[in-house]
Amino acid sequence: MDRFAGIAAIGVPKPETMADRVANVLREAIAKGTLRPGTVLRQDELAARFRFSRMPIRDALRQLEAEGIVSIHPTRGAFVAEMDRAEIRDIYAVRELLESEALRLSVPKLDKERLAEAKSILERLDLEADIGRWGALNRAFHLSLYGACGNNRLLALIEAQHKTADRYVRVILSNLDYRARSQAEHREMLDRCAAGDAKGAVTSLRKHLRDASRALVRSTMK
Ligand code: NI
Numbered sequence: 001m002d003r004f005a006g007i008a009a010i011g012v013p014k015p016e017t018m019a020d021r022v023a024n025v026l027r028e029a030i031a032k033g034t035l036r037p038g039t040v041l042r043q044d045e046l047a048a049r050f051r052f053s054r055m056p057i058r059d060a061l062r063q064l065e066a067e068g069i070v071s072i073h074p075t076r077g078a079f080v081a082e083m084d085r086a087e088i089r090d091i092y093a094v095r096e097l098l099e100s101e102a103l104r105l106s107v108p109k110l111d112k113e114r115l116a117e118a119k120s121i122l123e124r125l126d127l128e129a130d131i132g133r134w135g136a137l138n139r140a141f142h143l144s145l146y147g148a149c150g151n152n153r154l155l156a157l158i159e160a161q162h163k164t165a166d167r168y169v170r171v172i173l174s175n176l177d178y179r180a181r182s183q184a185e186h187r188e189m190l191d192r193c194a195a196g197d198a199k200g201a202v203t204s205l206r207k208h209l210r211d212a213s214r215a216l217v218r219s220t221m222k
Helices: 018-032 043-050 054-066 085-109 112-127 131-149 152-173 176-194 198-219
Strands: 070-073 077-080
Touching: 018 043, 018 054, 018 131, 018 152, 043 054, 054 070, 085 131, 085 152, 085 198, 112 131, 112 176, 131 152, 131 176, 152 176, 152 198, 176 198
Parallel strands: none
Antiparallel strands: 070 077
């Protein structure tokens, strides 16, 4: 008798659900500003628009709520979360705490493969024009440098913060100057990591995150 019948095997990638597809479309529209902060997201309207039942719509909204992109109010329903300066500062303060610790732990253990991986992601970033993919590659670059920290929970927390920050980050990624500056900072970080200079790498990372936070806060003042 198989006592574990009905339990999904580990390692099988999760297929994209209808809710994921709805969440992707909404995430993109919010990042591009097609759906402005404060816009009400009614389940019945979205269900009609996507020609899905309300169930995947509700799941998608919950998913986006967990990412901080959508707010769900008990009586007013779901709406696009506001761009909030205080929240940006909070996210970046948390990112700085978590990521500088992960980098500090990781640098002494970074091997050639990880450094080569980080370098190849950087080169792809130089060529990437799509903002969504740029964001994903940026996340992959950061995580490749933290990957040897030896603490999976810490890495999971970092990933969650990146996802919350994503909708804000996309706003500044449309600025080419910001992307060029960001890449220069990435190079500096990578060089210091390759030299085994954990302290220097953490200093570069802090500067990188503070610069992003300032650029974001500025972008909310427009
Ligand atoms: Ni970055």
